[in-house]
Amino acid sequence: MAKEKKKQKVEIVNRKASYEYHFVQEYDAGIMLTGSEIKSIRNGNANLTDAYCIFENGELWVRNLYIAEYEYGTDSNHLPRRNRKLLLRRPELRKLERGTKEKGATIIPYKLFINDRGFAKVTIVLARGKKAYDKRETIKEREDKRTLDRINKAYKVR
Numbered sequence: 001m002a003k004e005k006k007k008q009k010v011e012i013v014n015r016k017a018s019y020e021y022h023f024v025q026e027y028d029a030g031i032m033l034t035g036s037e038i039k040s041i042r043n044g045n046a047n048l049t050d051a052y053c054i055f056e057n058g059e060l061w062v063r064n065l066y067i068a069e070y071e072y073g074t075d076s077n078h079l080p081r082r083n084r085k086l087l088l089r090r091p092e093l094r095k096l097e098r099g100t101k102e103k104g105a106t107i108i109p110y111k112l113f114i115n116d117r118g119f120a121k122v123t124i125v126l127a128r129g130k131k132a133y134d135k136r137e138t139i140k141e142r143e144d145k146r147t148l149d150r151i152n153k154a155y156k157v158r
Helices: 015-020 035-042 090-101 132-157
Strands: 011-013 021-031 052-056 059-063 084-087 105-114 120-129
Touching: 015 021, 015 105, 015 120, 015 132, 021 090, 021 105, 035 105, 052 090, 059 090, 059 120, 090 105, 090 120
Parallel strands: none
Antiparallel strands: 011 105, 021 084, 021 120, 052 059, 052 105, 059 084, 105 120
């Protein structure tokens, strides 16, 4: 029997997004990439921090998604911040487009990962921006959870 090559998990997350936005709906979308881009993603060389999604002619595009140039690429390597088309079903696109018409709603790429079949996928989120007091509330909840975990850990040790 041939040995199976163990696939390493690639998961690039925009951690800042959960702090800045309330998540309304999540979708997993395919993304159109070139060969050097998928190789660079498999090496973990991507960044979602400044990325956002926009509709153009009924199609959803991700802008400002940084995928580093592939180190072993030739002169035909890709541009790091080029626009990339997202692949979703038509009803999902319509729902997202309706959702973005509301005030304060936007589409954010939250997670970039490689699925079981080896395809790159982007988890996009229909999100609403948080106000300053919401952000303070998020920080307070996180600190409360930390202190509770610390207390529980202290009691488990005894």
